[in-house]
Amino acid sequence: MSDIHKLTGAYALDAVDDIERASFERHMAECDDCRTEVANLRETTAMLAESAAVSPPSSLRDSVLSGISQVRPLPPIVAPSRRAAWFPLLVAAALVAILGVGAAVWQPWAPSEDRSDLTVAEQVLRASDAQRVEVDLGDTGRATVVRSKSVGKAVLTTEDMAPAPFGKDFVVWFQSAEGEMLPVGPMPDEPNATIVLEGEAGTTKAAGITIEPEGEPLDEPTLPIVAVFDFSQAT
Amino acid sequence: MDHLKPVPDGVPSEGTPSGGSQPADGAAARLASLMQRSSRGDEAAFAELYDLTSARAYGLALRVVRNPAQAEEVVQEAYLDAWRTSSRFDPARGSAAGWLLTIVHRKSVDRVRSAEAATARDATYHRETEPVEHDSTVEAAHASLDAQRVRTAVAGLTNVQREAVELAFFGGYTHTEVATMLDVPVGTAKTRIRDGLIRLRDAMGVGS
Numbered sequence: 001m002s003d004i005h006k007l008t009g010a011y012a013l014d015a016v017d018d019i020e021r022a023s024f025e026r027h028m029a030e031c032d033d034c035r036t037e038v039a040n041l042r043e044t045t046a047m048l049a050e051s052a053a054v055s056p057p058s059s060l061r062d063s064v065l066s067g068i069s070q071v072r073p074l075p076p077i078v079a080p081s082r083r084a085a086w087f088p089l090l091v092a093a094a095l096v097a098i099l100g101v102g103a104a105v106w107q108p109w110a111p112s113e114d115r116s117d118l119t120v121a122e123q124v125l126r127a128s129d130a131q132r133v134e135v136d137l138g139d140t141g142r143a144t145v146v147r148s149k150s151v152g153k154a155v156l157t158t159e160d161m162a163p164a165p166f167g168k169d170f171v172v173w174f175q176s177a178e179g180e181m182l183p184v185g186p187m188p189d190e191p192n193a194t195i196v197l198e199g200e201a202g203t204t205k206a207a208g209i210t211i212e213p214e215g216e217p218l219d220e221p222t223l224p225i226v227a228v229f230d231f232s233q234a235t
Numbered sequence: 236m237d238h239l240k241p242v243p244d245g246v247p248s249e250g251t252p253s254g255g256s257q258p259a260d261g262a263a264a265r266l267a268s269l270m271q272r273s274s275r276g277d278e279a280a281f282a283e284l285y286d287l288t289s290a291r292a293y294g295l296a297l298r299v300v301r302n303p304a305q306a307e308e309v310v311q312e313a314y315l316d317a318w319r320t321s322s323r324f325d326p327a328r329g330s331a332a333g334w335l336l337t338i339v340h341r342k343s344v345d346r347v348r349s350a351e352a353a354t355a356r357d358a359t360y361h362r363e364t365e366p367v368e369h370d371s372t373v374e375a376a377h378a379s380l381d382a383q384r385v386r387t388a389v390a391g392l393t394n395v396q397r398e399a400v401e402l403a404f405f406g407g408y409t410h411t412e413v414a415t416m417l418d419v420p421v422g423t424a425k426t427r428i429r430d431g432l433i434r435l436r437d438a439m440g441v442g443s
Contacts, residue, residue: 003422006426007410007425008429009432009433010403010425012432013403013428013432014341014344014407015403015404015408015428017411039329040436041429041432041436042329042333044439045333045336045340046291046330046332046337047439047441048389048400049294049340050385051385051386051389052291052294052298054290054297055289056293056307056310057307060293060307060311061285061289063307063311064289064311064315065281065282065285067315068278068314068315069278071315071318071319072276073274073275073276073318073320074319074320074322074323075322076322
């Protein structure tokens with residue numbers, strides 16, 4: 001597969017099919033040269049658009065601006081201030097692309113440049129001691145947590161997850177061996193996501209999801225708990 | 236956190252025609268700052284961003300999907316996505332225009348491919364008979380210095396490189412489709428596309 005480097009141009013032009021895109025993104029996660037070249041070529045293609053510029057009808061401006069006024073911009077990808085942090089959402093986007101699941105948010109520059117991100121998620125999912133707990137939330141969607149004690153991390157995957165109520169976030173917690181609830185962080189506002197959970201993942205007895213007011217400090221989980229992933233029930 | 240990025244000195248809100256590459260750099264910094272303000276919900280910033288980029292976005296979508304009504308839909312979806320995900324824009328990884336137009340292009344390509352999948356059932360559909368237009372919108376194109384620079388760079392490609400790049404970029408065809416259309420091996424089409432883009436990149440001084 002040494003030839004895969006030559007796909008940079010086609011990839012930058014979106015001249016690839018879905019399978020090629022996924023496999024090239026996987027390659028790019030581990031190939032600095034390809035990632036840099038794609039970034040440069042993407043800038044080049046953006047300049048190509050310059051030669052095609054045509055003023056749109058003014059009605060389009062109105063539609064765009066009235067459209068955005070009804071949509072809240074997603075929060076930035078930053079680590080919550082608490083003791084544990086989400087890996088950047090880009091990891092999720094990359095993984096989702098690889099898994100072939102339609103992602104609501106599509107990242108032009110996925111996958112993340114930090115290759116260690118990807119390997120952590122993959123390590124967990126492939127670990128021989130991986131424990132898996134799936135919770136069906138009915139209309140709210142489905143969530144699965146896979147935890148590997150040897151890796152010391154867990155991976156949360158959501159499918160068809162409904163958005164949190166307005167002004168609220170879904171927040172993930174770990175329950176420590178002592179029974180203490182430790183906040184991990186808010187879940188991304190996406191129906192299909194894959195996120196690495198850090199912190200006390202290796203020793204946690206269970207993970208839970210609650211609904212919390214957006215942007216509030218996470219001290220105590222608000223009850224009731226939306227979903228509980230009890231690792232003693234893991235498969 | 237603080238991600239305010241000051242516009243460089245001497246560059247007002249929009250690029251002033253003072254020559255050299257300064258206006259372009261100032262415009263790029265302006266767009267990046269507008270994108271970052273948008274991520275904080277600043278609709279006025281996004282409106283300005285739209286005004287500075289919509290001709291490129293619409294022109295690109297129109298070129299790929301060809302139908303004006305569909306191009307408008309694609310552009311509207313793309314801007315909505317850009318607004319929603321504006322906090323994901325990272326100026327360290329590329330320009331705001333590049334980020335936005337990447338979204339526009341991907342959506343345009345998705346649109347033509349899904350439309351194509353829908354019409355593929357029609358036995359009469361033969362891609363070979365599709366006319367390949369290279370200059371349908373050139374008359375309407377904005378005459379800007381940048382556009383001139385791009386055209387000069389494009390003119391520097393070999394004919395086979397230009398054909399492959401245009402089919403892929405403006406035609407929205409995959410590289411394997413391009414290979415079939417040009418009747419060359421897949422590896423050849425892939426190489427022409429990449430070599431063509433690299434030549435364009437070098438001619439336009441991207442990433443240098």
